[in-house]
Amino acid sequence: MNHQDVLDRFKEINVTDLFGTKKEVKELPNVIRENETIMYATSGFMENNTWLITCTDKRVLFLDKGMIYGLKQVEIPIEKINSVSHKKGLMFGTVIIHHGSDHMEINQINKATLNPLVEAINNEIENQKNKKDDKPYQSKEFSFSVADEIIKFKKLYDEGIITEGEFQEKKKELLES
Known part of the structure; x- marks a missing residue:
């Protein structure tokens, strides 16, 4: 998968908010595995930085490509996710992904992309359960x-x-x- 393939897939699945994640989107083809499909993506705020949050059919990826320190990458395999909760504000929302005894909280997600992200993650959780x-x-x-x-x-x-x-x-x- 190359950069153009990622952009085409984003267009196909109606990804609308990638604010502040241009470098992360360029890095995404190097992170996506050959047998993996992007289901949804958006940007959010975590650890005082803007991150690209990408749900695939295998995992949820969090990418932050800094100017100096390179790439921060966190991933949660879909089968390890217990639940997803979210809350909406006036313009932005928050998603909390519960996995094992821990959780990841992503803030300042555009309100319009909040539900599609949560739905994509929940759909993949359901798909994993059905496969098992x-x-x-x-x-x-x-x-x-x-x-x-x-x-x-x-x-x-x-x-x-x-x-x-x-x-x-x-x-x-x-x-x-």
């Missing part, structure tokens, strides 16, 4: 359906409807699929 929930369910469903089929064929064998060879062949076929 889907895997065990699918494997349980698969193993029960295979077991059920074997039981059905065993009954057919016990009742003399199919031969032992036919039962063994079907059982092997089901276990290999």
Whole structure:
């Protein structure tokens, strides 16, 4: 991903406030991983500096590229986020991301970009939960359906409807699929 790809993605997802984060936006392509998608971004105030806050499908990134000290980068993996809370003021808002026993507070987020940021983070949290929930369910469903089929064929064998060879062949076929 290059700088133009980032700008195109920002336009696509309607990123409207990048106040004071021009250097961070230029640095973002070096930080985004190959298999990662930007879901939303905005600027906010943290540790007495303006930061670029970027939600991806894998993590929430906080970037602050200073003139002298280089790049400050903080990231929170989506699966580590417990909850997101926010409050709105007249022009700006605050987002608090709770992760583990800690939290990150980002202030002076443009009121218009506050809800899209929170929604993007919450959507990715939900997506991560759904991915985790889907895997065990699918494997349980698969193993029960295979077991059920074997039981059905065993009954057919016990009742003399199919031969032992036919039962063994079907059982092997089901276990290999």
